[in-house]
Amino acid sequence: xxxxxxxxxxxxxxxxxxxxxxxxxVLLGAYLxxxxxxxxxxxxxxxxxxxGRLAFPAFVFYPESNFGGRYETEADYKLLLExxxxxxxxxxxxxxxIPQDPLRARLDGDGTxxxxxxxxxxxxxxxxxxxLLARLIHGFRICMSFSLLLTLLSTIxxxxxxxxxxxxxxxxxxxxxxxxEVWSSLPFLYVVILIAALYGHGFWLLVGIMTVFSWxxxxxxxxxxxxxxxxxxxxxxxxxxxxxxxxxxxxEILPNALTPVVTLFPFALIGGISSLTxxxxxxxxxxxxxxxxxxxxxxxxxxxxxxWIAVSTVLALFITLLLATFVGEGLRDAMDPKSGDRYE
Amino acid sequence: MSDLCASVNPQDLLRVENxxxxxxxxxxxxxxxxEEVNFSIAPSEVFALVGESGCGKSVTAMGLLGLLPRPGxxxxxxxxxxxxxxxxxxxxSELVKWRGAKISMIFQExxxxxxPVRTMQSQLREALRQLPKAEADVRIEALMKRAGFxxxxxxxxxxxxxxxxxxxxxxMIVMAxxxxxxxxxxxxxxxxxxxxxxxxxxxxxxxxxxxxxTGLLLITHNLGLVAHYADRVGVMYAxxxxxxxxxxxxxxxPRHPYSQGLLRAVPEGLDSVEKLAPIPGSxxxxxxxxxxxxxxxxxxxxxxxxxxxxTLRSIGEHHTVACEFAT
Amino acid sequence: MKHTDEVxxxxxxxxxxxxxxxxxxxxxxxxxxxxxxxxSVKRGEIVAVVGESGCGKTTLASALVGLRTWQTGELFxxxxxxxxxxxxxxxxxxxxxxxxxxxxxxxxxxxxTLQEILLGPLRANGIGLVExxxxxxxxxxxxxLTESDLEKFPHAFSGGQRxxxxxxxxxxxxxxxxxxxxxxxxxxxxxxxxxxxLLQKLRQELGLSIILISHDLSVVRALADRxxxxxxxxxxxxxPAQxxxxxARHPYSQALLASVPTLNSRKTPxxxxxxxxxxxELPPGCVFSSRCPHVRPECSLQEPALQELSEANLVRCPxxxxxx
Numbered sequence: 004x005x006x007x008x009x010x011x012x013x014x015x016x017x018x019x020x021x022x023x024x025x026x027x028x029v030l031l032g033a034y035l036x037x038x039x040x041x042x043x044x045x046x047x048x049x050x051x052x053x054x055g056r057l058a059f060p061a062f063v064f065y066p067e068s069n070f071g072g073r074y075e076t077e078a079d080y081k082l083l084l085e086x087x088x089x090x091x092x093x094x095x096x097x098x099x100x101i102p103q104d105p106l107r108a109r110l111d112g113d114g115t116x117x118x119x120x121x122x123x124x125x126x127x128x129x130x131x132x133x134x135l136l137a138r139l140i141h142g143f144r145i146c147m148s149f150s151l152l153l154t155l156l157s158t159i160x161x162x163x164x165x166x167x168x169x170x171x172x173x174x175x176x177x178x179x180x181x182x183x184e185v186w187s188s189l190p191f192l193y194v195v196i197l198i199a200a201l202y203g204h205g206f207w208l209l210v211g212i213m214t215v216f217s218w219x220x221x222x223x224x225x226x227x228x229x230x231x232x233x234x235x236x237x238x239x240x241x242x243x244x245x246x247x248x249x250x251x252x253x254x255e256i257l258p259n260a261l262t263p264v265v266t267l268f269p270f271a272l273i274g275g276i277s278s279l280t281x282x283x284x285x286x287x288x289x290x291x292x293x294x295x296x297x298x299x300x301x302x303x304x305x306x307x308x309x310x311w312i313a314v315s316t317v318l319a320l321f322i323t324l325l326l327a328t329f330v331g332e333g334l335r336d337a338m339d340p341k342s343g344d345r346y347e
Numbered sequence: 348m349s350d351l352c353a354s355v356n357p358q359d360l361l362r363v364e365n366x367x368x369x370x371x372x373x374x375x376x377x378x379x380x381x382e383e384v385n386f387s388i389a390p391s392e393v394f395a396l397v398g399e400s401g402c403g404k405s406v407t408a409m410g411l412l413g414l415l416p417r418p419g420x421x422x423x424x425x426x427x428x429x430x431x432x433x434x435x436x437x438x439x440s441e442l443v444k445w446r447g448a449k450i451s452m453i454f455q456e457x458x459x460x461x462x463p464v465r466t467m468q469s470q471l472r473e474a475l476r477q478l479p480k481a482e483a484d485v486r487i488e489a490l491m492k493r494a495g496f497x498x499x500x501x502x503x504x505x506x507x508x509x510x511x512x513x514x515x516x517x518x519m520i521v522m523a524x525x526x527x528x529x530x531x532x533x534x535x536x537x538x539x540x541x542x543x544x545x546x547x548x549x550x551x552x553x554x555x556x557x558x559x560x561t562g563l564l565l566i567t568h569n570l571g572l573v574a575h576y577a578d579r580v581g582v583m584y585a586x587x588x589x590x591x592x593x594x595x596x597x598x599x600x601p602r603h604p605y606s607q608g609l610l611r612a613v614p615e616g617l618d619s620v621e622k623l624a625p626i627p628g629s630x631x632x633x634x635x636x637x638x639x640x641x642x643x644x645x646x647x648x649x650x651x652x653x654x655x656x657x658t659l660r661s662i663g664e665h666h667t668v669a670c671e672f673a674t
Numbered sequence: 675m676k677h678t679d680e681v682x683x684x685x686x687x688x689x690x691x692x693x694x695x696x697x698x699x700x701x702x703x704x705x706x707x708x709x710x711x712x713x714s715v716k717r718g719e720i721v722a723v724v725g726e727s728g729c730g731k732t733t734l735a736s737a738l739v740g741l742r743t744w745q746t747g748e749l750f751x752x753x754x755x756x757x758x759x760x761x762x763x764x765x766x767x768x769x770x771x772x773x774x775x776x777x778x779x780x781x782x783x784x785x786x787t788l789q790e791i792l793l794g795p796l797r798a799n800g801i802g803l804v805e806x807x808x809x810x811x812x813x814x815x816x817x818x819l820t821e822s823d824l825e826k827f828p829h830a831f832s833g834g835q836r837x838x839x840x841x842x843x844x845x846x847x848x849x850x851x852x853x854x855x856x857x858x859x860x861x862x863x864x865x866x867x868x869x870x871x872l873l874q875k876l877r878q879e880l881g882l883s884i885i886l887i888s889h890d891l892s893v894v895r896a897l898a899d900r901x902x903x904x905x906x907x908x909x910x911x912x913x914p915a916q917x918x919x920x921x922a923r924h925p926y927s928q929a930l931l932a933s934v935p936t937l938n939s940r941k942t943p944x945x946x947x948x949x950x951x952x953x954x955e956l957p958p959g960c961v962f963s964s965r966c967p968h969v970r971p972e973c974s975l976q977e978p979a980l981q982e983l984s985e986a987n988l989v990r991c992p993x994x995x996x997x998x
Contacts, residue, residue, distance in 0.1 A: 245795060399864060542889060550945060571934065598937060619896055620870045623896065625866070
């Protein structure tokens, strides 16, 4: 499908905005890397040779007993290696770049956790002794994935409902508007707390509930766009030419109504990240010990004497949201340049 | 250039010399939209600036009053002498003193030029805000009556949406002439109106301008209006002035191939479209402007010499043409 | 009886717009935008409908292509009677009656290539891909565009070309009747003639019938065979185009003609007094009575009927004989 000249021009304008362009790549790159976090940030070796036998602990589960341990639980490879070295067994490993696990508490520092940044834990640990950097990276993966999923689902819902509202207009629109108004006045936080209390704190459950509340904003925009575009001459022409209603909605109007969708996407993403972080901060979000930034913020607040927790978390959140904001502004300018009057 | 000096009249109300306007185009480059436009208006004269889309007539008018969008546009060169002052050299704050008071403007869509939440009376009073209210009201009432409104009080009380297009435009004319400006610029004042209302509005414009001795710069693409209401006319094409003459001379003896083509393409008095002679091709866009004659791709008598910039020649009383073959 | 010469006929067409007021949006009254309109169009005939704002010509155009509900009225295609408020009728009419819109810049979807714009409607009306492509090329050539234009987007074309694309779109569907709503008003004068000559050519070569909605009387005179003059929703005069300028009988037609500033004569345009009344408050009796320069007291009593003055001239005014 040929990209229309309008879209090409918009892409060109976005690329010309260096800040937005690079922010997009940094964000995207960071996210993709974070998706690889099970293999980049892990305290299990990628490849290990233990007394001549090859093993891939980062990919496969090996019980302790495999390596001469007593139990069937997963081996603690750090201890295993220390033991092997002191006992002189032949062993070599290829470790992930950041050899820490976000879930394993290491209580071998001075005193009680949280431990300050050291050679072992580059950003220190949290209040439970878990490596902070590992938690931040895994947390990034989780909150970005959550937010992307949330934004995607609520976009689809918002577009669908708003489009049908705007296209049909009349009584359906009035009715739907009233329903939406009632729906949007429901106290979102209470609902989340209630449902989480009843059904637990699952990732998918949370995505589900939040989607159900977040599509409303976009539907307002789409309704407006469709109401406007419904009367545009080429849509009238489409009706006279015999196109079906569905075709007109999807092929004629929708491609020209996507400006709000594109421009709102990054800001919705930011909203999603913030919402999840807030929920986790309050303890109503994802269940512990899931590495989440909200949880880290909460810990940071209650352990202010260990500033590395709060500072690194806030910094990570700040940079992420800042980059997303740059992308969002860049998209908005690309879609609809107001200042700098062009002669078209 | 020497040909032109002969026609420069120191009594001119407005004299535009070599005015060029540029807009910011793609990739932030400046695109010259009009080039070296020259014309003059005598006091109380009606001068029509005629041309089709993209010729630059509106841009020229807006440029005179500093109404072009900033920062996306600029005056590349030129002067616009009005009462001894170069309008194009004035700063924004200085221009404010001239607009409305000495030079007024009315636009194509009166509904867009009026504030929808204020009554006509309050908007009219604003034009005369320097005067005490009582005096302003007297003047407003007089001019409104002159504009042919049967029930002046009702119209004054009304909001814009309560009036028809023709009525709004007539109020705009009153608003523009309240301050007794020396020059009124009318940018396509009747294009959005029905033809019976158009007649009403144009004749009002003509009459009132005569009474207040206001010069009128009429921007239009309608040659019929030019024939009936203008004294002199300037024809613009693709950003340049190609011919300018007294109206009767242009209608009887157009010398530029574009003017000739334009007059032949108007379907007037014809029983069949076969006799129509459309000008083949279409108007070039500013991105396609070049130095040579911009009409040569559509011109029936174009030759190689036309690839060079055409010189403006004077071929008679106040009649100038920018074509190598005009004489 | 089938009139094989008559391709489209409309009888007693009325279109009303409901005015909704009150909390519940109940319909209180109607704007009677078009009232009791009759028209019969023969094969290869060009009928012009002229008038100013509020005369109903735009409503008429929309009604003729099924975009408006018909309050009353009968519709005949090739002599066969069809129900105008049944969507099946319009589905069938898509390939016979099509519309060319006023706005060349808004009538084409800016994101579709010319190929999609021309081929899409054919596919939507059940025409196969292979035949569709053949028809598209045919239509392109008929309007003077080339195959290489098919990949381009609308912004690459000028206003005149876009109008021609609008016409091609209808031709590809093999329309018999083209409803042209002010097809040249938004175009430059030097380009208008191109479109007008194209319409003339299509009429001659294909026997295309055209209903030309326009406010430009010179265009109407040059292109049309018959002219229908409308004022405030009703027909005031029907007259052959060549007689329009010299022999129009209805006072409104005369006023309309007299208002047009012409190049060739220095006759001052005549000015009609008063304002055009609103469609919700029609004057009693003859709708033109509030502005007619020859109005008499009898004019406000009853709306006059359309009388036949001569074979081709119908007028809605009982005083034309006296006025001369």
